[in-house]
Amino acid sequence: MTSADRPVLRSRAWAAAGAAVLVVLAVLLGLGMGGSTSAVVLPLLAVAAVVAVLVWAGVRTRRARRDHEDALTAWAAERAVQQERLRIARDLHDLASHGLGLISVRAAAARTVAGPVAAAERTAALRDIERVSREATTELRRMLAVLRSPDDAAPLRPAPTLADLPRLVDDARTAGVRATLDTGALGAVSPGAQLVLCAVVREGLANVARHAGPTTAQVRAHREGAAVVVTVTDAGPAVGWVPHPGAGTGLLGLREQVRALDGSVLGRAEGAGFRLTARLPDASDPADPEAAG
Secondary structure (H helix, E strand, O other): OOOOOOOOOOOOHHHHHHHHHHHHHHHHHHHOOOOHHHHHHHHHHHHHHHHHHHHHHHHHHHHHHHHHHHHHHHHHHHHHHHHHHHHHHHHHHHHHHHHHHHHHHHHHHHHOOOOOOHHHHHHHHHHHHHHHHHHHHHHHHHHHHHHHOOOOOOOOOOOOOHHHHHHHHHHHHHOOOEEEEEOOOOOOOOHHHHHHHHHHHHHHHHHHHHHOOOOEEEEEEEEEOOEEEEEEEEOOOOOOOOOOOOOOHHHHHHHHHHHHOOOEEEEEEEOOEEEEEEEEEOOOOOOOOOOOO
């Protein structure tokens, strides 16, 4: 049984019981009521047979329902384990792809620098690589501590909000991407939409750094009625840049997060570059202080 095969309650006990009752009635009609003894005995036998059939059907139905509930519980537990594995896989992807990916891109960009600024650029690259690697190591240790101690309370970390967007853009600049940020008039945005919006920006800028290198990029988030739209657009690969493609799981996980909000995500070529667009339905109350981020 896979997680997609939800158990279905199947019990033919009552159908069999109905057929048995019909058979008893047919036998009675066939035998008739020939004598005084038959007039008393046959109805009693018929009633006893019907009661026995109904009791059997009830027992079988209860057993089938109990088996169904056990199977449904096992199915739900399997689904929960699978969802937890997917969440851990997304977290590990963020660590490996966004952290180690940033390190490899930063190192590759510094290696290609020539001229009098080459030495200073390599020194700055090593400093950035040291910082990113320490952050990735800290996050990895935190995650492993949670996995090794499932019964202990996990250390909490604030969920990303709109206030984290400048930091995400600064991280991309560390990798050499000349990124700009325009949030427009977003108004109130629900915490869930803010979380996914930050994930879109993080994944989009990480892909720009890997595929296009030290190029220009624009991050824009704005509101269109009851939806928040975020786009990450780059100007195309830098001259001489060799792409560092990932495994593709980042965009897959991103689509899952967007679909969880009934949103949509689209990636398409934009001139020489690429544009990632996500539309997140969000009808937050503008007067709600918690949704304003």
